[in-house]
Amino acid sequence: MTGSVKHLLIVYHTKTGHTLELISACVRGASDPLIEGVELRVLRAADAGPDDLLWANGLILGTPENFGYMSGALKDFLDRTYYEVEGHLSPLPYAVVISAGNDGSGALRAIRRIANGYPLIEVQEPVIAQGDVTAAHLEAATEIGMALAAGLEAGIY
Numbered sequence: 001m002t003g004s005v006k007h008l009l010i011v012y013h014t015k016t017g018h019t020l021e022l023i024s025a026c027v028r029g030a031s032d033p034l035i036e037g038v039e040l041r042v043l044r045a046a047d048a049g050p051d052d053l054l055w056a057n058g059l060i061l062g063t064p065e066n067f068g069y070m071s072g073a074l075k076d077f078l079d080r081t082y083y084e085v086e087g088h089l090s091p092l093p094y095a096v097v098i099s100a101g102n103d104g105s106g107a108l109r110a111i112r113r114i115a116n117g118y119p120l121i122e123v124q125e126p127v128i129a130q131g132d133v134t135a136a137h138l139e140a141a142t143e144i145g146m147a148l149a150a151g152l153e154a155g156i157y
């Protein structure tokens, strides 16, 4: 462990469970026993607020694509927290996992656009699971969780 405990916040919405599968894989990766000194906080978007963002050193966002956009619940989380954290947030390293019926690009574009202003810095390639969540999607999501946590622990982010 190098230095103090780092905080990884995971905020997601899911309606039918696919995004939660991806998020659970992120959590598994971030909980790798080789990574010490990183505390996780995993919250549904409706339950997350500005204090959680101010606590965080890194962030993973998970959402289904709904109507070509992120879910309303994740957007609401960003809406509810933007002014509250403005000026108090060091740029947060973040990554995204998305579950989509057949696309996902609209949700990703919307998140990236808002992240620019937040500010959030995307540090891992997103995972977009189109259709069924496959073993490959879960592996990639696990790697996202591990990379964020390991990067925070190592002081890379």
Ligand SMILES: Cc1cc2nc3c(=O)[nH]c(=O)nc-3n(C[C@H](O)[C@H](O)[C@H](O)COP(=O)(O)O)c2cc1C
Binding pocket: 013, 014, 015, 016, 017, 018, 019, 020, 063, 064, 065, 066, 067, 068, 069, 099, 100, 101, 102, 103, 104, 131
């Ligand atoms: C209201 C609604 C809108 C949706 N819009 C899209 C969409 O624009 N593009 C897409 O690829 N899938 C769309 N889907 C499919 C979901 O993204 C997909 O079922 C996803 O796996 C749901 O994730 P969840 O199980 O985490 O809720 C939509 C589903 C719902 C319920």
